[in-house]
Structure formats: structure tokens, C-alpha cells
Amino acid sequence: MPGSTQSSASSPLVEANFDGLVGPTHNYAGLSYGNVASTTNTGTTSRPRAAALQGIAKMRRVMALGVPQGVLPPHERPHLPTLRALGFAGGDAALLEAARTADPNGVLLAQVSSASAMWTANAATVAPSIDTADYRTHLLTANLVSMFHRSIEHPTTMRVLSAIFANTARFTVHPALPSSPALGDEGAANHTRLFDDTSTGGQDSPGLHIFVYGASNADKSAPRPKKFPARQTLEASRAAARLLTLDPKRTLFVQQNPDAVDAGVFHNDVIAVGSGRVLLYHQHAFADERATLDAIAALLPSLVPVRISADEVPLAEVVTSYLFNSQLLALNPDRYTLVAPIEAEQSPRVKAAIDRLLADTANPIREVVYLDVRESMRNGGGPACLRLRVPLTEGDLKAVNPACIMDERKLNALEAWVTAHYPEELTPADLADPTLLRESRDALDALTRLLELGNVYVFQGGK
Ligand code: SUG
Secondary structure, three states: OOOOOOOOOOOOOEEEEEEEOOOOOOOOOOOOOOOHHHHHOOOOOEOHHHHHHHHHHHHHHHHHOOOOEEEEOOOOOOOHHHHHHOOOOOOHHHHHHHHHHHOOOOHHHHHOOOOHHHOHHHOEEEEOHHHOOOOOEEEEEOOOOOOHHHHOOHHHHHHHHHHHOOOOOOEEEEOOOOOOHHHOOOHHHHEEEEOOOOOOOHHHOOOEEEEEEOEOOOOOOOOOOOOOOOOOEHHHHHHHHHHOOOOHHHEEEEEEOHHHHHOOOOOHHHOEEEEOOEEEEEOOOEOOHHHHHHHHHHHOOOOEEEEEOOOOOOHHHHHHHOHHHOEEEEEEOOEEEEEEEHHHHHOHHHHHHHHHHHHOOOOOEEEEEEEOOHHHHOOOOOOOOOEEEEEEOHHHHHHOOHHHEOOHHHHHHHHHHHHHHOOOOEOHHHHHOHHHHHHHHHHHHHHHHHOOOOOOOHHHOOO
16 A cells, blocks of 8 residues: 555554643633523533533543543643634734623633633544545544634644644544634544444454434435534545545545434534444434444444434433533453443433333443533533544554643642632633733643643743
8 A cells, every 4th residue: 555654454453532621711701602501501600610520520430441541631721822813913912802802792802711622522533544545543633713712722732633643654634624614523532433242353443434414414404403503614624534545435424413403402412322333312313314234234244233212211301410421442352341421320210211222222321420510511522522532553652642631640740730720610701811811821831841832822922
């Protein structure tokens, strides 16, 4: 294979998870139209320190289950380069004051202050070396154009990913697609890689890549959501598959159910999760359930579909419980683990559905772990939103910036760093305070040294 750097034949993949660290400006500003939790909690008081510690506790728990655990840093917020790009001028404090005065409702300041980079399932779409034309791991940075506060993430995400996956013989990090609504791309939240883990190949098996889009930009006559935005376009998904150099014969493009988008399912990972040979999904996940399942089974005969019907869990409760935003860990072909938000345990109907599927030996999901990521959940981000899955060979894993791969000592150091730097509480009104900006910069400066990232932020001179 031209450009091949390694043989994939005898190198089993291990799925590493890169969790986003919640940033010090974590707040509830109601910025995401179509995301029910974000809208419901607008203007309420957030707890950045607790949010970051909940995220670290999740990493610790998942790491203990045997998953290599990486971390992606928060972005610099408030993002003053965006205010300058919008014509505001002056020093730091003057810029914040000008933004506050220009928009007394505080929306602009909230948009440049959101800690939304924590949801790293939206950072990029990933294809492991075993599936790509040049046997490199490819990562396509997501443009996140649908929401202004998220559309400013991709330049920093690109720099961060390039600093972590810096070995160009093994990794290719692609810049985001052009920032047009025609090419709205929300990353791995709308992409699932399945593989046959029962064959002798096990984790060596090539993947089947399922891209789920909200609407086609080109085909305006096709069904589309009527109320809320379809954040992922078919055209963006197709471009992603090309850039990741995937085999078209092992790639599927599937439309999300437009009614589910209108019920608050703004990403596919709010209504389906797949891993190994298992696809856990809701009856209303896809525009055409039968055709989707048939297409997947044709390419992956060992597929185990695990269906939850609307009778068992209605769509509204899918959205409030985030049952499908669980992490599904295929660590052992006979024993999968579901890492679910505690909100799923607290809903009697959802808990009963989980208990039913754990008892059903027709699927390999045997265990559930409920975790508290409530601060993130209140903005519509569950356990699965908080992590980017990166399947790596042993050699790939060794080539990742080691300071970003966690162990107990590094997680302890991160906890101490959060406790030293993060505010306990924040309201949207606090975002104009220059002290918060200063303290956030100090925190990120210290973090880039802990994670050995170099100068990835603009305030540090990063470009
Ligand atoms: O893009 N919420 C994020 C949540 C992203 C969840 N990610 C996945 N499903 N993979 C979003 O809507 C809310 C910010 C606010 O309102 O303050 C926000 O951006």
C-alpha cells in the first residue's frame, strides 16, 4: 500500500478514550437551540470546580475498567480573539466591557465564554490505522458550524490534536471542513465504528463506519427536521469518509429520524451507541429503521442489534435520561459494560429497560456502571459526549504524547490543579469579570505544562 508505515496484520487495536477536561468558565447560557437541557437550564448557577472533578472521577472509573484514558484540555475562554474579529478593540478588560455593553443580554459574552470544548465527542471524527488507506490513524477536526459558540472551537482543537497526535508517521490530523452550513460537521457524535469481535481476528477486524446525518444540503426535497437544526449534513459526512480514506465498501450513510431531532435528539449519540458487534439503539433513531439495520447486518453478519422501543422508553425520556449517551465498552467479546449517567438510573422506566437488557443473554452487555456527570448533563452532555474514542495499536499508543495519557498520579495532579484554579460557582453575569479571564489563563498556562502541550493557546502566542 503506498505510503504505508506499518503492517496492521498483527497489532490488535485498543480503544483509548480522550475525555475533555471541563474548563473554568463552565456555565449555563442556553446557547444550543434544539438541545433541551441547554435551554431548560439557561441562566442557572453552574459549579465549574464540581463539573471538572466529576469529569476526572469519570476518567478514573473508566480507566479502572481497563480503558486507556487520555485527556484533551479546555480552550481559552472568554475567547478575546473572537471579540477582536468582531470589531471590538482595546485591552482585555476593555474588550470584555465592550462586549457586555454591546449585548446587555449577555449572549455574546456567553458565546465567547462557553466551556463547550469539554464535549470531545464533537472534537473530531476518527478512523483507526487498520481501516485507512495509508495505515495511519486519521482524525478530522469538526467545524461545529451550527452553533456560533462551538464554531470557534476548531482552530484550537486542531492545534491540540496536532500536539497530542504529533507523530506524522502514524497520525494525520485534518483541519476542519470549510465553515459553511452546507458542510455542518459535529464529529464522532454522528459516527459509529462497529467490528466483529467474535472472529479469530477480534480487535483486528476491520471496522464498519456508520455516519448518521440530520439532513442533506443538496437534496432539499428529502425529509428534514421542521423545528430544530440538523447539525450534520450528508455532504459533510461524505467528505469525512473521503478524508479519513475509508473503504467505501465498509462505509454507510444513514439519515437520523427528523422527528427525533425535533424532539431534542440533536446528535445521533443521544439516541444510539455502538461498539464491537453491538448497536444499542432506539426505535426512532433512524429515518428508516429496517433499511438501516439490514444494511448494517449485510456488512457485519455478527451484528447484535439491541433495540429499545418507544413503548419501553418514550422519546421524551430518551432525551431527559440520556440512556443512549452511555459509553459502551467492548472490552471482552462476552462481557460488555455500559457506563451510563445517573439520570438513567433515576428514571424507573429507563432503569427497568437497562435491567432487561442486562438480563437478556442474546446480547453481551452484562454490566452497568452509573456515573454522576450532572454538571455536564445540565448542558446536554452525558458520559459519551465527554469522550473521543481513538482506537490505537500498541505502537500508536506509545506514539501519543505520553503526558496526556492518564494514570492515578496524573489524575491526582489534575484534581489538585482544578481545586487550586477553578471557581466554585458561576452565573452568566460573572463572565464579564476580568479576574475570571486572568485566573482562567493562569490555569491553562499551568495545564499546558502538566500535559506538555507547548503553546496551544492564542494568549500564549499559539497560532
Ligand atoms: O453542542 N451543549 C453542547 C452539548 C454537546 C453534547 N455532545 C454530544 N451529544 N456528543 C451542544 O449543544 C450548551 C452550552 C450552553 O447552553 O451554555 C452546549 O453547547
